[in-house]
Amino acid sequence: MLEKPHQRTETETLGEFGLIRHLAGGFVPRLESTLVGVGDDAAVIKQHDGQLSLLSTDMLLEGVHFDLSYTPLKHLGYKAAVVNFSDIYAMNGKPEQLVVGLACSNRFPVEALEEIYEGLALACSQYGVDLVGGDTTSSRAGLILSLSILGSVNADKLVQRSGAGPNDLLVVSGDLGGAYVGLQLLEREKQVFVENPGAQPDLEGHDYILERQLKPEARRDVVEYLAEIGVLPTSMIDISDGLSSEILHLCNQSGVGCQLFEEKIPIDPTTYAMAREFGLDPTVCALSGGEDYELLFTVRQSDYEKIKGSTLLTVIGHMTPDVNQAVMVDKSGGVHPIKAQGWTAFGNTKE
């Protein structure tokens, strides 16, 4: 009854990034300890002795971010934690303390929540993180997980999105597109099951892409490897929404352009084959698929010798001076502007 009439702008018109920038972008940090606020993978807070804290939050909703008809609850807990850790690795930091908010309707018995917590516990144990707090509550519809992670990094090791310079090499860990084609496979088998409940899902031989979707890992190994070989990236981000949108974040926040070479984008053969089976372009799966949680970063040309032998890393392009020129060179030499077509959490649900 206290409501007042609204001008009405639909959230879809801004998109997920546009919306958070619109809403939170005006918050200028005032505390001396707040070094970085909204706009990177994590906020950066100054502690004593050159030590920094990193703080990040993620929310996962049933029906938007996951489908329980093919997501085992333990995997869901594991993935929710790992996705959160990935934000801290993307700042070259170490995730340390996790808090978990969990809301669910009475459709979920205690045993279901225990399975989620088993997954959280496994992830915490694998990555050396402590689960230190939580909030549980009921929801009117479905399951909601909200995680916040506190991490740390030495001030001289912090890597933000904004440090890439012209001519820096653009590097990605692992391979891309797998999580997306894994999701397509799960959706197809779900459809088969809906149409014929007696059918058994045909998932055999697809372990790799299924694991990429259902139980991804965060690239702690890459962060540790870079420290070991003495390479400090000039900028970094994790790939949650697809290669192209993450490249654009690095370009925009660093004020540089980039030249990406399609033929260099690492795609696993099983990802490639499954994309083809679905009639999808494997490159598009890598560019726009998202949820791979690989690290995308830039290094100085002078560091090339140090990284070139690594099986963890692939150089896929280099940065250029003009921020308006973020392009991909395709396999036949054609040049295309890179567009953000990553997955968006807006525009696909109705109430």
Next chain:
Amino acid sequence: MLEKPHQRTETETLGEFGLIRHLAGGFVPRLESTLVGVGDDAAVIKQHDGQLSLLSTDMLLEGVHFDLSYTPLKHLGYKAAVVNFSDIYAMNGKPEQLVVGLACSNRFPVEALEEIYEGLALACSQYGVDLVGGDTTSSRAGLILSLSILGSVNADKLVQRSGAGPNDLLVVSGDLGGAYVGLQLLEREKQVFVENPGAQPDLEGHDYILERQLKPEARRDVVEYLAEIGVLPTSMIDISDGLSSEILHLCNQSGVGCQLFEEKIPIDPTTYAMAREFGLDPTVCALSGGEDYELLFTVRQSDYEKIKGSTLLTVIGHMTPDVNQAVMVDKSGGVHPIKAQGWTAFGNTKE
């Protein structure tokens, strides 16, 4: 399709605290920096130079924690932030950095989210907190807010729930029960409106209890006052679920009992009158109502002289040696065990 059969224990059978204890209680911190994990108002993390970080998280769901038919969105944002800050004050700390997860359906235009952010901004500005990060996403049903707050405190100023000793005085700030009777009033006027949409809500003259419900404050002033007069509480908690359940938290975690005097419980005259109008016992509103966000703490007997003149504080009882004897002495001298009857977020929703 990967689901397996479950033994089924309903979440209601454990209650909110029982559930989080059951799920997260087994997580034993392994990092040297994690001083306190699950089980207090905030987790405690060791930084350098005797400085501690405090981390806490809260989740608020439409239809469970708030009703938008009488909650202005700006107030909702303000309250969500303040409730989160209150957890840090309850550790005798200072809230500093806030991250906000926000999920909503397309029923909410951008302007609605802007109002929520205005409320968040106002709270941050009032309490000297930086909003440093966020996650926005769509939801299938309603509005969900998930906030996590990072705070700090000097190691020698940290106050936990577990430090109360026998004979310590039990002290509460402000007055109790107002938020609960404010809610009853809003619910009554909503019902009138539902039955007769032409009716105007009769809220006049009830500013105090409405503000207690819709726009509560966290007791930063109390924390600062205690520091000023040189009193360090032996234990502390904020009153989110009602006096009785918070007293039991202090007793159980400190291993002491308590004697609470009904006649000492501070209740504002307007709260008292409105409770009577609703046929409610004002003491029960204070004991079980919740959402007052006052601070409940214990101090040594020797600190009595320092606090006795304060208009902010009321001594309502004292702690006793036997953890199994948490009792209230009523106005006619009768003795009753204190029972947790606080508000619970479980057991009131169906899907």
